[in-house]
Amino acid sequence: MPTLIDRSRLREMLKAGAQxxxxxxxxxxxxxxxxxxxSIPLRELNRAAASQLDKTRPVIVYCYDYQ
Amino acid sequence: MSSRAAWRLxxxxxxxxxxxxxxxxxxxxxxxPVEGTAAGIPNLGTVARRDVxxxxxxxxxxxxxxxxxxxxxxxxxxxxxxxxxxxxxxxxAIKANGAKTAEEAMISGPxxxxxxxxxxxxxxxxxxxxxxxxxxxxxxxx
Numbered sequence: 605m606p607t608l609i610d611r612s613r614l615r616e617m618l619k620a621g622a623q624x625x626x627x628x629x630x631x632x633x634x635x636x637x638x639x640x641x642x643s644i645p646l647r648e649l650n651r652a653a654a655s656q657l658d659k660t661r662p663v664i665v666y667c668y669d670y671q
Numbered sequence: 672m673s674s675r676a677a678w679r680l681x682x683x684x685x686x687x688x689x690x691x692x693x694x695x696x697x698x699x700x701x702x703x704p705v706e707g708t709a710a711g712i713p714n715l716g717t718v719a720r721r722d723v724x725x726x727x728x729x730x731x732x733x734x735x736x737x738x739x740x741x742x743x744x745x746x747x748x749x750x751x752x753x754x755x756x757x758x759x760x761x762x763x764a765i766k767a768n769g770a771k772t773a774e775e776a777m778i779s780g781p782x783x784x785x786x787x788x789x790x791x792x793x794x795x796x797x798x799x800x801x802x803x804x805x806x807x808x809x810x811x812x813x
Contacts, residue, residue, distance in 0.1 A: 606677030606688045611701060614691045626695070627676040636707040636787070638698055646676050654683045663680055666691040667672040 614664060622662040638666070693809075700786045700809040715793055716786025719807040725750045728757060728774035735773060736765050746804055749777045754813040756783060756806060783808040 609617070618624060624641040626633045633643035644653045646667075657663055677690040691697075699705060699716050725748045726735045735747055739762075747765060749758040758777030768776050783806045784793060793805055 606674065606681060606690050608674075608692050609689045611691070611693060611697055613689075617689065622689070625676070627672060628695075634707055635709040636695065636699070636705045638695065639704055639706050641706075644676075646672055646679070649676055649679050651683055654680060654685070657680075657685070659685055662687040662689060663685055664689040664691055665673045665676040665680065666694045667676070669694045669696040 609664065614666075617662060617664060622664050623657055625657070625663060625665045626667070627665050628667050632668070641666075696785060696787065697809060702786075713790045714786060715784055715788045715790065715805070715807050718790065719786060723748060725754070726760065726773045727751070728772065728777070730773045731769070732760075732765055732771050732773065732776055733769035735760065736769065739765060746806075747773075748781075748806060749773045750813070756781065756808055756813070759806060781806055785809075 618640065624638060625644050626637050626641045627644060627646040627649065629645050630643055633641070633645075637643070642656070644656075673690040673692055673694060677688045680688045702716055704710070723745070724738050724742070726738070728749055728751070736743075739745065739747060743766075744762050746762055747760040748756050749760060750756055758774070758779045759781035760773055760777050764776045786807055786809070797803065797805060
């Protein structure tokens with residue numbers, strides 16, 4: 605079951621090597637994204653897109669706010 | 672959206688999935704760095720004061736006036752225990768009605784802006800509305 609995290613936990617996990625994924629449309633990612641995040645828009649999130657992620661490491665997803 | 676994405680990843684076989692629900696807005700609100708074409712463009716988050724005097728709805732205006740002595744022309748956001756902005760006290764209201772409470776004198780539900788609004792945009796708004804301040808809040812309203 606996915607786990608909700610806050611900013612503090614996010615920063616800890618990033619330091620520890622977690623992967624970060626922005627799921628907003630690509631244009632919004634291009635304008636502004638968290639350092640180190642990759643872009644996989646929710647509409648494009650399928651098996652092929654997810655193959656660029658490492659299943660052995662934690663994955664953190666985010667969008668704009670509480671959407 | 673992020674929770675759906677997290678569940679989708681789990682359905683694709685990922686077992687260690689997390690979602691940062693407060694999202695990009697929370698990150699920007701904290702003044703943390705970002706990457707992308709808009710990175711470095713000044714926005715409200717980069718110039719907003721974070722040391723603003725606030726008050727509670729039940730505070731008396733005379734007490735608020737004393738706390739605002741060092742910045743008497745600044746408005747005072749009225750917040751609850753969670754620092755959610757409930758209203759705004761204009762500086763002239765603070766000066767005029769010492770015995771009233773903040774709740775009685777405040778403007779309810781003031782217009783607020785998010786930290787990622789471009790300075791150019793807010794400048795237009797302030798000019799058009801002939802006001803000298805803008806309240807900046809996070810997505811949670813605090």
